[in-house]
Amino acid sequence: MEEKKVKRVNIKATAQMGKIMADYFYELNDAAKDRSKPIAWCTSVGPAELLRSMGFLIHFPENHGAMLGATRMATDMIPEANAIGYTPTICSYLTADIGAYLKGVTPLSKAYKGIKSVPKPDVLVFNTNQCRDVQDWFAWYGEEFDVLVIGIYTHRGVNDVGEELVVSVAEQIKNLIPPLEKVSGNKFDMGELKRVMALSRECSDLWQKVLFTASTKPSPLTFFDGTIQMGPAVVLRGTQQAIDYYKVLLAELEERIKNHVAAVEDEKYRIYWEGMPVWGRLSTHSKLFAGLETNVLASTYCNSWVFSDFDENDPFNSMARAYTKLFIVRSDEAKEEYIKNMLEYFKVDGIVYHDAMTCPNNSNCRYGMAQRLEKETNIPSLIINGDLNDTRMISDEQTKTNVEAFVEQLEERRDAL
Ligand code: SF4
Numbered sequence: 001m002e003e004k005k006v007k008r009v010n011i012k013a014t015a016q017m018g019k020i021m022a023d024y025f026y027e028l029n030d031a032a033k034d035r036s037k038p039i040a041w042c043t044s045v046g047p048a049e050l051l052r053s054m055g056f057l058i059h060f061p062e063n064h065g066a067m068l069g070a071t072r073m074a075t076d077m078i079p080e081a082n083a084i085g086y087t088p089t090i091c092s093y094l095t096a097d098i099g100a101y102l103k104g105v106t107p108l109s110k111a112y113k114g115i116k117s118v119p120k121p122d123v124l125v126f127n128t129n130q131c132r133d134v135q136d137w138f139a140w141y142g143e144e145f146d147v148l149v150i151g152i153y154t155h156r157g158v159n160d161v162g163e164e165l166v167v168s169v170a171e172q173i174k175n176l177i178p179p180l181e182k183v184s185g186n187k188f189d190m191g192e193l194k195r196v197m198a199l200s201r202e203c204s205d206l207w208q209k210v211l212f213t214a215s216t217k218p219s220p221l222t223f224f225d226g227t228i229q230m231g232p233a234v235v236l237r238g239t240q241q242a243i244d245y246y247k248v249l250l251a252e253l254e255e256r257i258k259n260h261v262a263a264v265e266d267e268k269y270r271i272y273w274e275g276m277p278v279w280g281r282l283s284t285h286s287k288l289f290a291g292l293e294t295n296v297l298a299s300t301y302c303n304s305w306v307f308s309d310f311d312e313n314d315p316f317n318s319m320a321r322a323y324t325k326l327f328i329v330r331s332d333e334a335k336e337e338y339i340k341n342m343l344e345y346f347k348v349d350g351i352v353y354h355d356a357m358t359c360p361n362n363s364n365c366r367y368g369m370a371q372r373l374e375k376e377t378n379i380p381s382l383i384i385n386g387d388l389n390d391t392r393m394i395s396d397e398q399t400k401t402n403v404e405a406f407v408e409q410l411e412e413r414r415d416a417l
Pocket residue numbers: 062091092093094130131132133134358359360361362388
């Protein structure tokens with residue numbers, strides 16, 4: 001395949017997102033300094049709505065882990081965590097984040113003048129819906145800061161999200177209230193939780209609309225854009241700022257659709273990305289695919305912050321349902337059904353599975369899923385080996401060669417039709 005220099009169109013709204021993300025980080029930093037508001041650390045698909053409704057500002061260590069990856073600081077941090085007993089093969093968000101803490105550095109300092117460290121927590125709240133690593137990760141910080149660590153234990157490998165499961169998780173969410181009241185000094189207020197849930201649902205709906213614009217041919221969006229644009233959906237869900245931002249972003253993408261503006265000029269092939277992004281290679285991968293007139297335009301990963309079950313009129317059950325219906329929580333059977341729908345919806349020509357060395361939870365190609373889906377859908381797939389954060393696990397040359405060969409295969413298939 002001949003690689004071309006293909007034009008990728010930048011999203012104008014990103015500058016506005018930069019401003020609200022900066023406000024978010026500075027607000028946390030100020031609160032950590034003057035102790036004006038309680039601070040909770042929360043897993044990325046943890047009960048953020050409950051925390052926000054109880055007056056907590058929220059820091060998401062996974063977001064920090066991704067920043068360490070994207071700024072390519074992670075690989076230098078990981079050995080610090082290895083030295084205190086966390087092996088190089090466990091979650092490289094965890095090892096990079098704890099390593100950075102031990103080294104006393106953070107990418108926040110480079111991005112936001114005056115911020116010297118992550119904000120010290122008053123409480124750590126996890127949900128094991130995504131993996132067990134988050135529990136160990138938070139346990140370490142609990143000891144380090146001598147603060148309470150509480151969480152929700154969710155079954156994994158779930159096929160149908162039945163009512164008994166929803167009730168069990170909802171009860172666990174309710175049980176978080178008394179300790180959170182004690183830490184924050186704020187009384188739980190059902191009206192406030194409903195208000196935050198409504199905001200979070202609106203954010204989720206808008207984010208889904210943003211992602212679904214990629215079903216248009218040509219797509220106005222790429223997966224690589226999505227990994228950047230998802231920031232507010234992760235850290236600011238439940239706030240008006242996130243909603244306002246996604247309205248602006250959606251309008252820009254709808255305008256592109258109206259004018260047939262493609263995110264990757266001359267889009268020829270459409271790819272679905274399954275698995276974690278390779279944070280330190282977002283730009284490299286974006287250029288690699290675009291150079292082959294191929295748009296990686298949709299992913300399971302970015303869809304993971306769509307919580308269509310949120311219902312302000314049934315906050316606990318609907319929160320439990322949404323956070324248990326997540327792709328990562330589900331059985332292979334349910335995951336395959338989900339991916340099949342996505343392939344059809346986004347009209348894709350091929351799937352790329354990222355087998356991330358340190359995240360088995362988000363690497364779905366290890367037990368034959370790629371082959372089963374290929375057989376059923378006749379859509380070809382490629383597995384690339386790498387990692388979300390640890391660049392030592394990546395071979396750029398191998399990725400490039402494999403991707404080029406894969407796109408060539410797509411071309412041959414199309415020619416044969
Ligand atoms: S799901 Fe994977 S990347 Fe995310 S915290 Fe768990 S192990 Fe780490």
